[in-house]
Amino acid sequence: MQNKNLNPELHELETALSALTPAPGQLRRDELFFQAGRASVRKRPVFWPTLSILLAALLAVSWLYRPAPTTTERVQLVQVIKEVPASSENTFRRPFYYTRSDGTDVTSYIALRDNVLKNGLDVLNVKTPTSDHAEPIKRQKTEPLTRWNWQKLLNGESS
Amino acid sequence: MAAITPEQLGHLYDTHAGALGLYARQWLNGDGADDVVQDAFIRLIQQRRSPDNVRAWLYSTVRNRTISEYRRQRGCEQGRCKLAAGKALWFEAHPGDLLDARTAQAALETLDPDERELVVLRLWSDLTFKEIAEITGRPISTLHRQYQETLVKLKNILVTSCKTKT
Numbered sequence: 001m002q003n004k005n006l007n008p009e010l011h012e013l014e015t016a017l018s019a020l021t022p023a024p025g026q027l028r029r030d031e032l033f034f035q036a037g038r039a040s041v042r043k044r045p046v047f048w049p050t051l052s053i054l055l056a057a058l059l060a061v062s063w064l065y066r067p068a069p070t071t072t073e074r075v076q077l078v079q080v081i082k083e084v085p086a087s088s089e090n091t092f093r094r095p096f097y098y099t100r101s102d103g104t105d106v107t108s109y110i111a112l113r114d115n116v117l118k119n120g121l122d123v124l125n126v127k128t129p130t131s132d133h134a135e136p137i138k139r140q141k142t143e144p145l146t147r148w149n150w151q152k153l154l155n156g157e158s159s
Numbered sequence: 160m161a162a163i164t165p166e167q168l169g170h171l172y173d174t175h176a177g178a179l180g181l182y183a184r185q186w187l188n189g190d191g192a193d194d195v196v197q198d199a200f201i202r203l204i205q206q207r208r209s210p211d212n213v214r215a216w217l218y219s220t221v222r223n224r225t226i227s228e229y230r231r232q233r234g235c236e237q238g239r240c241k242l243a244a245g246k247a248l249w250f251e252a253h254p255g256d257l258l259d260a261r262t263a264q265a266a267l268e269t270l271d272p273d274e275r276e277l278v279v280l281r282l283w284s285d286l287t288f289k290e291i292a293e294i295t296g297r298p299i300s301t302l303h304r305q306y307q308e309t310l311v312k313l314k315n316i317l318v319t320s321c322k323t324k325t
Contacts, residue, residue: 010310016257017313018282020250022181025193029172032197036168036204 163209171213172200178284179221181249185275186229188247195224215290218280222294258317266316273297274309281306 006014115123143149163171176196183192199220203213210216249267250260267275273295280291288306292299 006307006310009314010307013310013314013317014282017263017278019257020260020263020283021253022177022283023248023251024177025180025184025196026190029169032172032200033165033169035197036201037165039201039205 161209162207163204163213165204167209168200168204171203171217175214175217175284176200178279179217181283182218182276182279183221183225184247184249185272185279186225187232191228191232192225192247195221195228198224212290212293214284214286215293218284218286218290219294262317262320266313266320269316270309270312274305274312277302277306278309278313 112123179196179199180192183195186192187195199217202220203210203217248260249264252260267278270278276295277291280286280294281288286294288299288302291297291302295302297305
């Protein structure tokens with residue numbers, strides 16, 4: 001590549017110099033390609049294997065030097081509720097019969113009460129008055145509530 | 160952009176290996192320069208994505224590696240490296256050349272390292288001034304001016320050399 005701004009003498013010198021051929025070195029093409037091919041082979045990745053080894057070493061060290069297990073004594077209060085063994089289911093349903101201090105036997109009453117509570121009033125076998133035999137309700141004829149009567153009621157006067 | 164394929168690498172090697180070697184030989188002797196160039200190509204094929212400007216990338220890599228290697232081997236005073244002179248031939252000698260290869264190499268060796276780098280990149284690497292500015296980190300306007308001045312200096316050196324020989 002020659003400079004066009006040069007004067008003819010310098011241009012001629014430039015041409016003469018650039019015509020000289022650089023001497024070839026001792027470098028051999030085959031050797032260069034061999035070296036280049038060997039160098040172009042990708043290096044094995046080192047990051048992940050190194051990281052794995054480090055983590056494994058860390059795990060081993062932490063396992064070896066792990067703290068000994070400690071025993072902690074702790075007092076805990078537990079409330080124990082003793083259950084009373086039940087002999088049978090009817091124990092609590094059985095009527096409790098007893099005699100009063102005055103000697104009256106309430107057994108029959110309590111039995112009757114339990115029977116009524118369980119089966120209703122029909123167990124009493126009491127005849128209730130029917131509407132046919134019942135006496136008619138006599139309605140008392142009252143005076144109409146007038147102002148006058150009202151005043152009398154307030155004054156406590158009976159009619 | 161995908162990675163460089165072996166076919167592309169072969170094409171890049173055939174096209175630029177000579178100029179890259181010449182560029183590296185400014186600072187290092189023959190073996191060291193070859194190692195740096197080989198390393199640059201190996202690094203290129205290791206790239207997951209191909210650089211936008213592969214040519215400029217190759218020259219930048221060679222430049223950085225060469226300067227580091229030179230500093231490691233001999234030390235470099237304030238970043239201005241001395242020439243690896245007389246270690247290897249820079250150019251192939253052909254009968255039809257307008258300039259003698261050894262004379263041209265000797266003239267280039269007398270230049271300031273920055274000037275020599277500019278001329279090598281411009282003439283034998285076929286790079287634009289913009290690409291050279293990216294590689295060397297110098298302003299384009301400075302490169303234009305410096306290039307013309309360097310050519311004048313080279314011309315004077317060569318004329319003086321011819322007069323001395325005759």
